Amino acid sequence: MSVLDLGAEVSTIAEAERHLAALRRRASAAAREGVTPPARAAVMNVVVYAKRRVHAERAARVIARLGEQHPSRAIVVFHDGDDQERIVLRCHQAEGTSAQICFEQIVVRSGAATAHQLRSIVIPLLISDLPVFLWWTETPPLLTPLFRAFSTVASRLVVDSADFVRPELTLPALARLVEAGPTFALTDLNWTRLTPWRELLAQFFDVPEWRPYLDRVSGVRIGFAVDMDGRAIHPSQALLLLGWFAARLGWREEEHLAPSEAGGMLFRMRRADGAPIWVRLRPRFVRGVNEGDVTGVRLLADHDRHAEFVVKRLDDGSAHADTDVLMDGASILRRVVFLPKPEVGELLAEELSITRDDPVFESSLAALCSLTGRP
Template sequence: MAQSIAIDTTFWGARVLGVAAVERELTRLRRAVIAHALEQRLVAARASVLNLIVYAEREVHARRAAKSISELALRHPSRAIVVLADRGAREDVEARIEMHCHLPAADNATQVSYEQILVRARGDSRQRVASAVIPLLVPDLPVFLWWTGAPPVGGPPFGDLLGVADRLIVDSSDFARPDLALPSIARICSQARGLFGLTDLNWTRLTPWREMVTSFFDVPAWRPFLETTTGVRVGFAVDMDGRDIHPSQALLFIGWLASRLGWRRVDELAPSEAGGLLFAIARADGARVMVRVRPRFERGLEEGDVSGIRVQAERDGQRAEFVVKRQPDERHQTSTVLIDGRTRWERTVPLPSPAIVELIGEELAILGSDRTYEEALAALVRLS
């Protein structure tokens, strides 16, 4: 009955017994690398600038995370502690912790820059996880906690691990129920203000969109339109059948606008259309902004990714539209300004790759909290 996942030791390294044994084994592996470097008259060093704890309940997530981190090792040398836990409390499996460790061979033999430890938590090990992870952290280095899936509201091991983390990384595109998960993240965020920062990879994916939208209003002639926005349309990708609806990214964009522009509450909520949303928001001056968030099928896009944004505004009898679109080649973004239906300006720029490696790489450079995100999230929660 109790079918445990066999651990692939070629990927995760040999099984070791206990924290002290992990350290011994890593030291041994490190020395082997250093000795090898010395033979070639190179100076080898151990580099490590952060601890990264990954929590996953599926091996595929754990493995994907580990691979991403190892690819980042030269930019962000780290010790990664990947926790792979059984989903839920399984009473048929004895609760216990097993550990594996590994020093993946780097291209650059002069540096030991990535140490990987797998903490396999079997059965109902919720209470045990933190006690196995915390002693493995390299002292004095910041701790990032990357939680795959929607984080639970509290309790072990989430609460325990969060207690030692400087930054929590989540990916709201993975959330099955963003309407529940986003508010709970916002709560975690406001409760722990100052204790740790929060990052949503989905927010990072939004960065090029935010940059493009912001850049419209750097132009003095167009700046005033921002105050008189009348409508916002955001398209996001769904699969062909339109079954998997993940509007988190699009919603975060709305939340961001609302928090920046002082938009308040929803005036009226129109019935959702084909998995999308249609609603009205009150501008700072009380006027209404119509917001439409719409799912679209687009080949090559990850579900949930924003595919296009259109901001509409009226001022002094002029109708302006600010449009940002993804090019069909997926590698470029085009932004267009239309005044009274006529294209005034257009430009195309490269769109950064949304690969998870890049996203994580960006995030690991930041230690403090991302106030803009936190405010966008809070605004979004207020709106809904």
């Protein structure tokens, strides 16, 4: 049975609340014999919007697994093409603790409902005075009444640019949305995937004698994963990483992106001191890496010597990378390090711990849009 079909069907908001209360009473009664009764716990509301069943089911499973770490009232809006109008509810008990935690997951399945109708169903189900995380699967329709209906009550909007149909259009639109000063904070799970990459790259320049090279970068090479057929994959993750470099180091674009190789990109930038930087984004096939994920980074810099700083994911499907520092072509420090490949649930768990804005992400997103020539 699908996770979306579990629970009892109800027809009104009041009936939904009554059924949730009954589930809590039943769980408490069943736990009275020598077991601590399950506690109703919620520190946030999580609203998921999905148009495809596969995304709705994935989201429901992920949030259920996060119930103990991030107890919430979760509302999964499955807005498919079906003409049914129904609310399905279930109460999930987190396992693995002596004191069971009961958190509530509500599935709102709707086909033809308008934005106003959906809002009138979802908003009354929210627990007041708790933050609202809005996880929009696929591409968010930013300028539509549907998106506004949900985003106006959100404390934080979670998207995943890896699932965007046209990230080259949606990422700049998100940058403009952030610039306009929305009432919610924004995050991208694709940006969260880059956290271990950014940490490894930053660690190179914790070494005092290598730090001067950071201001003398002359070239950047970033690889991103494609499948064996070489299908066109938009390198949104690679561009977010490049946007991070540009925002933190004061780089600016000089020429708009141009195609290079099969799906790659080649363009020129300028450092803060005006010197040129040649940038290449290159498609690569690497086993065990999701399409679009970064596979390797090479920074070229000239100070008193020619240096290369390299992080390259191992081509064996493992969660490890090879890091190397070369001076005048000779390796002086090479090692294998842990480079995780987090699942969606791990990424979401990290983001549910944050309610504030992420200025580093926002500046990187703005820099990315400048690079792509889409202000």
